[in-house]
Amino acid sequence: GQSLEQPSEVTAVEGAIVQINCTYQTSGFYGLSWYQQHDGGAPTFLSYNGLDGLEETGRFSSFLSRSDSYGYLLLQELQMKDSASYFCAVRDEDNYGQNFVFGPGTRLSVLP
């Protein structure tokens, strides 16, 4: 089976740094992705980690440790527009093909 765990909610203030953790259990594993979803919108891709280590894209960074089945999304210099839900997703290649399995999501609230 496949399962991913994330905190349900995180709150931080503008300008702060926040880390959203994700742990996963999958039968196959080919990478961890992060998606952002604003209320009423669609999930949009933020970052991907196929190998261990840190990937940086502007204010956002993502980290993966395959040995620990763990990753995180780091958001720096928080802005009000960062208030959204954040999902980790596993690219899982099963016997049939490949698909994306999403975590339950973390709702980030950025306060002024």
Place this chain on the structure above:
Amino acid sequence: DAGVIQSPRHEVTEMGQEVTLRCKPISGHDYLFWYRQTMMRGLELLIYFNNNVPIDDSGMPEDRFSAKMPNASFSTLKIQPSEPRDSAVYFCASTIDGLVAFFGQGTRLTVV
């Protein structure tokens, strides 16, 4: 490319009626996914296609749900008969590299 296009954006129907949701993936993307999102269950993978062939439909909740992909540029998700518990946002997504999933804007379905 205009991205993944879904129609309709909103659908309100009466219990027992047939509902058809439509999706046009990004040209050249050979994987297409149908997801359902609810507050209680998050983003659930219903079914996915590779090169127009259904690969894994284990996420389809019941026989009332069916999906087709008659060609590379069009897919449908049909619910017949619809029930109130089917109310959710249904997303279609496509990918070419298995690394990034591009989502449509979703169809918000309300069954009364």
